Amino acid sequence: MIFRSVLFAVVALALYAAYINYGNSAPVAQHQWQKNIIRTQDYVYSDSLRKCDVILGTSLTDKVNADSLPAGVYMLTYPGFSVWDGFEIVRQGNGHPKYMFVEQNAILKPATPNFEDYIFNELNYYSKKHVPILQDAYQPVGQVAGYINLHAEPRIQLFSDYLFNPVLRVFQGDTIKTIDETAHYAEMKRLRNAVDPVMVKEMFTKLKKEVDWFQKRGTKVYFYGTPVHQEVYSNDQSQAIRAAFAQYLPAGQYHYLPDVDIAQYETIRDQIHLSGKSAREYTKVFAEQINGARQNKY
Amino acid sequence: MLFTDAKFVYFFLVVFILFYLKPLKKYQTHILILSSLVFYYLNSTTFLILLLFSATMNVVVSWLITKSTEFKRRKVYVTIGITLNVLILVFFKYGLMVVSTFTKETSDVYNFFLIMGLPIGISFYTFEGISLLFDTYKSRNASNYVPAHQNFYTHFKDVFLFISFFPHLIAGPILRANHFFPQIAVKRFNAINWQYCFRKLILGYFLKMVVANNLQYFTVWLQSPAMDTLSSLTLFALILGFTFQLFADFAGYSYIALGLAGLFGYQLEENFDYPFVSSSLSELWRRWHITLSSFLRYYVYTNLLGGGRRGKIVSLFNIFITMVIAGLWHGSKWSFAIWGSIHGSALVIEHLVKKGTKNWGFNTIRNILGWIISYFFVIVPCMALFRFPTLQGAIDYGMLFINNTEFKDNYNLITYLCIYSSPIVLMHLLYRFKETITVKYIFSKAEYLVYGPMLFFIIINSSQSSAFIYFNF
Numbered sequence: 001m002i003f004r005s006v007l008f009a010v011v012a013l014a015l016y017a018a019y020i021n022y023g024n025s026a027p028v029a030q031h032q033w034q035k036n037i038i039r040t041q042d043y044v045y046s047d048s049l050r051k052c053d054v055i056l057g058t059s060l061t062d063k064v065n066a067d068s069l070p071a072g073v074y075m076l077t078y079p080g081f082s083v084w085d086g087f088e089i090v091r092q093g094n095g096h097p098k099y100m101f102v103e104q105n106a107i108l109k110p111a112t113p114n115f116e117d118y119i120f121n122e123l124n125y126y127s128k129k130h131v132p133i134l135q136d137a138y139q140p141v142g143q144v145a146g147y148i149n150l151h152a153e154p155r156i157q158l159f160s161d162y163l164f165n166p167v168l169r170v171f172q173g174d175t176i177k178t179i180d181e182t183a184h185y186a187e188m189k190r191l192r193n194a195v196d197p198v199m200v201k202e203m204f205t206k207l208k209k210e211v212d213w214f215q216k217r218g219t220k221v222y223f224y225g226t227p228v229h230q231e232v233y234s235n236d237q238s239q240a241i242r243a244a245f246a247q248y249l250p251a252g253q254y255h256y257l258p259d260v261d262i263a264q265y266e267t268i269r270d271q272i273h274l275s276g277k278s279a280r281e282y283t284k285v286f287a288e289q290i291n292g293a294r295q296n297k298y
Numbered sequence: 299m300l301f302t303d304a305k306f307v308y309f310f311l312v313v314f315i316l317f318y319l320k321p322l323k324k325y326q327t328h329i330l331i332l333s334s335l336v337f338y339y340l341n342s343t344t345f346l347i348l349l350l351f352s353a354t355m356n357v358v359v360s361w362l363i364t365k366s367t368e369f370k371r372r373k374v375y376v377t378i379g380i381t382l383n384v385l386i387l388v389f390f391k392y393g394l395m396v397v398s399t400f401t402k403e404t405s406d407v408y409n410f411f412l413i414m415g416l417p418i419g420i421s422f423y424t425f426e427g428i429s430l431l432f433d434t435y436k437s438r439n440a441s442n443y444v445p446a447h448q449n450f451y452t453h454f455k456d457v458f459l460f461i462s463f464f465p466h467l468i469a470g471p472i473l474r475a476n477h478f479f480p481q482i483a484v485k486r487f488n489a490i491n492w493q494y495c496f497r498k499l500i501l502g503y504f505l506k507m508v509v510a511n512n513l514q515y516f517t518v519w520l521q522s523p524a525m526d527t528l529s530s531l532t533l534f535a536l537i538l539g540f541t542f543q544l545f546a547d548f549a550g551y552s553y554i555a556l557g558l559a560g561l562f563g564y565q566l567e568e569n570f571d572y573p574f575v576s577s578s579l580s581e582l583w584r585r586w587h588i589t590l591s592s593f594l595r596y597y598v599y600t601n602l603l604g605g606g607r608r609g610k611i612v613s614l615f616n617i618f619i620t621m622v623i624a625g626l627w628h629g630s631k632w633s634f635a636i637w638g639s640i641h642g643s644a645l646v647i648e649h650l651v652k653k654g655t656k657n658w659g660f661n662t663i664r665n666i667l668g669w670i671i672s673y674f675f676v677i678v679p680c681m682a683l684f685r686f687p688t689l690q691g692a693i694d695y696g697m698l699f700i701n702n703t704e705f706k707d708n709y710n711l712i713t714y715l716c717i718y719s720s721p722i723v724l725m726h727l728l729y730r731f732k733e734t735i736t737v738k739y740i741f742s743k744a745e746y747l748v749y750g751p752m753l754f755f756i757i758i759n760s761s762q763s764s765a766f767i768y769f770n771f
Binding site for chain 2: 001002004005006007008009012013016030031032033034037114115117118121122123124133134138139140141144145148149152153156157159160164165168169171172181183184270
C-alpha cells in the first residue's frame with residue numbers, strides 16, 4: 001500500500017508537470033497571502049529581478065499601479081504584511097538593488113511570523129527553485145478554481161436568491177439593523193493614536209542598522225510616505241513616526257522623497273488607502289519621484 | 299517548532315535514529331524524555347520549568363499514593379495532588395480572565411498576567427497529571443491490587459515519559475495513565491507498524507497542510523471591518539469553512555501525533571471518529587475530541603459530580619456543568635463559558651426530547667432532523683464564539699449574517715471555501731457509505747487511491763504552516 005501510494009503520487013506529479021509545462025496553465029494566486037508569496041518567489045528565484053531597484057511597502061503602496069512605474073523597479077509591497085518583510089527578503093534573497101524605496105507609514109508594524117522561514121527554509125527554497133511546479137503559483141487548486149468558479153457562480157446565485165436569502169429575511173423583522181460602526185471607528189482611532197515609546201525606539205534603532213547595512217553595500221535608500229487622510233496624518237502615531245525619522249534618520253544624512261500634498265488625494269473609508277482615482281494620480285507623482293531619485297535630485 | 303516545520307523533520311530524524319540505535323536500546327525512555335523536553339523548550343522556552351515542576355509533583359504524589367498503606371492518607375495525597383494540578387491550571391490559564399473581570403486593564407496585576415502569557419499545552423499535561431493521580435488512587439484502592447515491584451527511579455522515568463512524550467505534549471490526545479503505562483517497554487525497529495503510521499501521518503499532514511492551512515487564508519475574512527460588507531451566504535460559507543478548518547487543524551494534529559507515536563512503538567488513543575456523521579449532539583461528543591470527552595465524562599461527570607446517581611434532574615444539571623467546564627477548558631474567556639452553556643443546555647434538551655419520543659419510530663427522519671438541528675442550529679452558530687476573540691465580535695457576526703441579505707455574494711470566496719472543505723465532506727461520505735461494495739473494495743484492495751492523491755496534494759498544494767489552533771487551549 002505504501003509503495004503504491006508513493007508511486008501514484010510520483011506519476012500524478014509527472015503528469016501534472018507535463019500539464020504545467022505544455023498545457024494551458026498560468027500562474028494563479030488564490031488569496032492575498034499567496035499573492036505576497038508568489039511575488040517574493042518570483043523575486044528570489046530570478047537573477048535579473050534581484051538586480052532591480054525595489055519598493056518596500058505595505059498595502060498602502062500596493063495601490064500604486066506597478067505597470068506605470070519606471071522600468072527596472074520591482075514592488076516588494078505586501079498587503080497584510082510589513083516593510084520589514086521586504087528588508088528580510090532582499091537581504092536573505094541576496095538582492096542587489098541600486099535604489100531602495102521604503103514606505104514610512106506603517107514602519108512600526110513588525111515582520112510577519114514564519115513568512116521568511118516559509119520562503120527560505122532549505123526544503124522549500126531549493127525544491128521550489130529547482131522544480132517550478134512546486135511553486136505556489138502552480139498549485140492545482142488554483143488552476144481549477146477559475147473553471148469551477150465559472151460554473152458555480154450561477155448555481156450559487158440561484159441558491160442565494162431563491163432559497164437562502166428568502167428564508168433569512170423571515171428573521172429580519174421590520175428594520176434591518178447593522179452593527180455599530182461608531183464603535184469600530186472609535187477602536188480604530190484608539191489604536192492609531194496609541195504610541196509605545198519603547199517600541200518606537202527599538203524599531204528605529206533596528207531600522208537605522210538595517211539601512212546602514214544596505215547603504216554600505218552600495219544601495220541608496222529613500223524613504224517616502226503615501227498620502228493618507230488628514231485625520232490619520234495628524235494623529236499621535238503618525239506624528240511619533242515622523243519625529244522618530246527626524247531623530248534617528250535625519251534628512252541630510254539619509255534620503256527622502258519629497259512629501260506630497262495630502263489634500264490633493266482622497267482615501268477610502270478606512271482613511272489610509274487611496275481611492276482608485278487618487279492611486280492613479282499618486283502613481284504618476286511617485287514614478288516621477290523615482291526617476292528624480294535615480295538622477296540624484298533628492 | 300511545529301510538526302509541519304522543516305526544522306521538525308531534522309529533529310524527528312535525529313531522535314528516531316538515536317531511539318533505535320542498538321547500543322542505546324536501554325536508554326530509549328531517556329532519549330524520548332530528553333527530546334520531549336527539548337521539543338517543549340523550543341516551543342515554550344521558560345515554561346519548561348513549569349512542565350518540570352508539574353511532572354515532578356505528579357511523580358512524587360503518585361509515588362506516595364502507591365506506597366501508602368493507609369486509605370485515609372492516600373485520600374489526602376490524591377486530594378492535595380489534584381488540587382495542586384487544578385491550581386496550576388487556574389493560575390496560569392485563567393489568571394488573566396479572572397483579573398480582567400475584577401480589575402482595570404491598567405493595573406499591575408493585569409499587566410503581570412498579560413505579559414506572562416499562556417504556557418503551551420498546560421491544559422493537556424495538567425489533565426494527564428490528574429488522570430495519573432486518580433487512576434493510581436483507584437487502582438491502589440481496588441481489592442485486587444497487586445503491588446508493582448518498581449523503584450522510584452523507574453517510576454520517575456515512566457511518569458515523565460507519560461506526561462512529556464512529545465507527540466502528544468502540546469495538543470493531545472489526552473492520555474489515560476492506565477492505557478499508556480502498560481506500553482512502556484523496550485521497542486524494536488522491526489516491530490513498527492509502518493502501514494498504520496503511514497495512514498495516520500498522510501491523513502494528518504493532508505488535513506493540516508492542505509485543508510486547514512489553506513482554509514485559514516479565506517476564513518481570515520471573519521473579522522471586522524472586513525466582514526461588514528459580505529453577504530449572508532458568504533458569511534455562512536465562512537463560518538462553515540471555519541468549522542471544517544478547526545476540524546482539519548485539530549484532527550490533523552491528532553493523526554500526526556498518532557503516527558509519530560506509532561513510529562516509536564506507542565499507540566495513542568484516537569481523538570476523532572468522523573464527527574460530522576453524528577445525528578445528535580451527544581453522538582458528536584463521542585466522536586469529536588474523544589479523549590477530552592471521555593476525560594470529562596469519567597473524571598468530572600461521573601466521579602466528581604456523581605453522574606446520574608442522584609436522580610434524573612441532578613444528572614441533567616451535571617451534564618450542563620460538565621459542558622460549561624468543557625467550554626472553559628477550551629479558552630480563558632467568558633465567551634467559551636457561554637459556548638459551553640449553550641452546548642450543555644442543548645444536550646439537556648436533547649436528552650429530554652429523546653426520552654419523550656423514543657417510542658415514536660421514524661428513526662431515519664429523526665436522525666436527519668437531529669443532524670440538521672445539531673449542526674445548523676447549535677454547532678455551526680456556536681463556532682462564532684470560538685472564532686471571535688470577543689463576545690461582541692460573535693454578536694456582530696450574528697447580526698450581519700441575519701441582515702446582510704442585500705449584499706452581493708462573493709463567489710470566488712465561496713468557491714474556494716467549498717473546494718478546500720470538500721475533502722472533509724468526502725472523507726465523511728466514505729465513512730458513511732463504508733459498507734457499500736465500492737468503498738469496501740477501495741479500503742481493502744486499493745487504499746493507494748486514497749493515500750496517493752493525499753500525498754500528491756501534500757507535496758504540491760500545501761500552504762504556509764501556522765500554529766495549531768488548539769495550541770491556544
